Amino acid sequence: MSSVVIVGAQWGDEGKGKVVDCLSESADMVVRFNGGANAGHTIIVDDEEYVLHLIPSGAIREKADCVIGNGCVIDADQLLSEYDELMRRGIDLSKRLFISGFAHLVLPHHKAADGAWEGNSKVALGTTKRGIGPAYCDKYARFGVRAEDLLEEKDLRNKLEAAYAYRSRWSGSGEYPGLEEVFEHLRKIAKRLSPFIVDTSLLINKRIDEGKRVLFEGAQGTLLDVDFGTYPYVTSSNPVAPYAAIGAGVGIRQLDMTLGVVKAYLTRVGTGPFPTELDSEVGEKLRQQGGEVGRTTGRDRRTGWLDLIPLRLSARVNGLDGLVVSKLDVLDSYEEIPVCVAYKLRGKTITEIPLPVVLMDEVEPVYEILPGWQSDTSEVTKWSDLPAKAQEYLKFIAEGCGIPVSGISVGQRRDQIIWLEEVFQ
Numbered sequence: 163m164s165s166v167v168i169v170g171a172q173w174g175d176e177g178k179g180k181v182v183d184c185l186s187e188s189a190d191m192v193v194r195f196n197g198g199a200n201a202g203h204t205i206i207v208d209d210e211e212y213v214l215h216l217i218p219s220g221a222i223r224e225k226a227d228c229v230i231g232n233g234c235v236i237d238a239d240q241l242l243s244e245y246d247e248l249m250r251r252g253i254d255l256s257k258r259l260f261i262s263g264f265a266h267l268v269l270p271h272h273k274a275a276d277g278a279w280e281g282n283s284k285v286a287l288g289t290t291k292r293g294i295g296p297a298y299c300d301k302y303a304r305f306g307v308r309a310e311d312l313l314e315e316k317d318l319r320n321k322l323e324a325a326y327a328y329r330s331r332w333s334g335s336g337e338y339p340g341l342e343e344v345f346e347h348l349r350k351i352a353k354r355l356s357p358f359i360v361d362t363s364l365l366i367n368k369r370i371d372e373g374k375r376v377l378f379e380g381a382q383g384t385l386l387d388v389d390f391g392t393y394p395y396v397t398s399s400n401p402v403a404p405y406a407a408i409g410a411g412v413g414i415r416q417l418d419m420t421l422g423v424v425k426a427y428l429t430r431v432g433t434g435p436f437p438t439e440l441d442s443e444v445g446e447k448l449r450q451q452g453g454e455v456g457r458t459t460g461r462d463r464r465t466g467w468l469d470l471i472p473l474r475l476s477a478r479v480n481g482l483d484g485l486v487v488s489k490l491d492v493l494d495s496y497e498e499i500p501v502c503v504a505y506k507l508r509g510k511t512i513t514e515i516p517l518p519v520v521l522m523d524e525v526e527p528v529y530e531i532l533p534g535w536q537s538d539t540s541e542v543t544k545w546s547d548l549p550a551k552a553q554e555y556l557k558f559i560a561e562g563c564g565i566p567v568s569g570i571s572v573g574q575r576r577d578q579i580i581w582l583e584e585v586f587q
């Protein structure tokens with residue numbers, strides 16, 4: 163395989179950053195294809211923690227080129243501060259960061275609108291307030307400003323004028339700095355960002371043609387997908403694998419393999435249905451042991467047991483070839499581990515997400531209780547050394563969604579991963 167797509171198979175924060183960092187050891191290029199600084203991808207190297215919001219998780223490996231694809235929305239200030247922070251920590255991206263000219267910019271009025279809409283709306287989604295929804299709104303309304311506009315001052319001015327005129331029609335969009343101030347700021351930023359702005363589709367295709375190894379790094383998770391997720395409690399992009407083709411500018415045949423990262427239990431940040439949520443001491447224990455605090459907003463993540471119903475949807479809409487089950491070690495101490503295998507809804511048993519999706523609020527999970535292994539898996543390096551009950555748990559997940567397990571993560575560190583197949587051959 164020379165190109166591999168990594169996506170979140172649940173509600174985000176599955177451990178994609180860690181998995182991408184592990185695979186980046188043998189990747190030539192890592193490409194983000196959706197979302198923006200709403201993402202928070204954590205990488206731990208020798209007790210150093212890196213949390214990346216916009217820069218791809220290949221950054222910590224010296225060899226991998228890092229590409230921000232056209233499907234992303236970019237907060238230029240956030241990007242530069244992330245870049246500077248990495249530079250300060252000895253990671254030089256000056257020759258290996260590439261930004262798509264077609265990616266849209268997140269502007270101050272987007273962030274203001276995100277906060278204001280959240281405050282005023284009856285449906286508070288619990289967004290990250292990074293301006294993601296409003297930036298994608300403007301993209302599709304065709305009033306967006308793209309990274310390429312930073313290359314031409316006159317064009318930047320025209321695009322900003324159009325964006326401001328459009329936004330001023332929206333009432334309740336919050337307070338934001340005026341056009342002149344934003345224009346001057348972007349002119350300054352343009353000087354720094356311009357060298358990185360290229361046609362990334364050309365670049366990625368060239369690398370694939372040369373037989374180089376390219377990783378596509380999804381942000382968020384399938385259940386937050388604007389089409390397939392628990393709408394309206396979703397993000398405003400498509401975190402699913404097929405979108406890697408659109409969000410990076412490659413053909414679908416160039417995506418050789420898709421892996422879905424699946425947390426061994428389940429978490430969610432923000433509002434929305436979560437049938438297996440544990441509002442109990444057990445939920446708190448999972449939160450503590452799993453360190454379940456959002457990397458972007460610092461909010462506590464909601465916790466619960468693994469749910470096979472959304473995972474089946476995830477397997478289907480991503481076309482998963484394999485699962486990478488993460489955080490198995492967090493379940494080490496449990497005597498019994500419930501897994502949701504079906505829902506009860508108005509007297510019926512269902513095994514898929516109900517239609518309309520709003521009925522997710524009414525479903526009751528049906529659990530199968532699996533025995534826990536009650537031993538430390540965090541230093542296990544091969545399948546045969548995993549406790550038999552942990553192997554049974556993993557097989558149960560694979561059978562439950564019809565996708566084989568390709569990898570198992572048993573800790574935050576790079577070396578705490580077990581591969582059952584060679585991903586880059």
Ligand code: GDP
Nearest residue numbers: 175176177178179202203204489571572573574
């Ligand atoms: P992402 O958004 O999918 O990249 O995930 P986050 O970085 O937001 O959250 C995952 C958290 O779990 C981070 O703190 C990781 O360091 C941590 N993590 C990843 N894999 C494992 C694992 O296998 N075991 C444990 N205990 N922690 C993990």
Ligand code: IMO
Nearest residue numbers: 174175200201202289290381382396397431432
């Ligand atoms: P990573 O890449 C978890 C959630 C927010 C909110 C909803 C909409 O780290 O897995 P948005 O700001 O995108 O408009 O918020 O989506 N959300 C995430 N949850 N992980 C993420 O990213 C998320 N990015 C957005 O909490 O519920």
Ligand code: MG
Nearest residue numbers: 175202203457
């Ligand atoms: Mg995250």
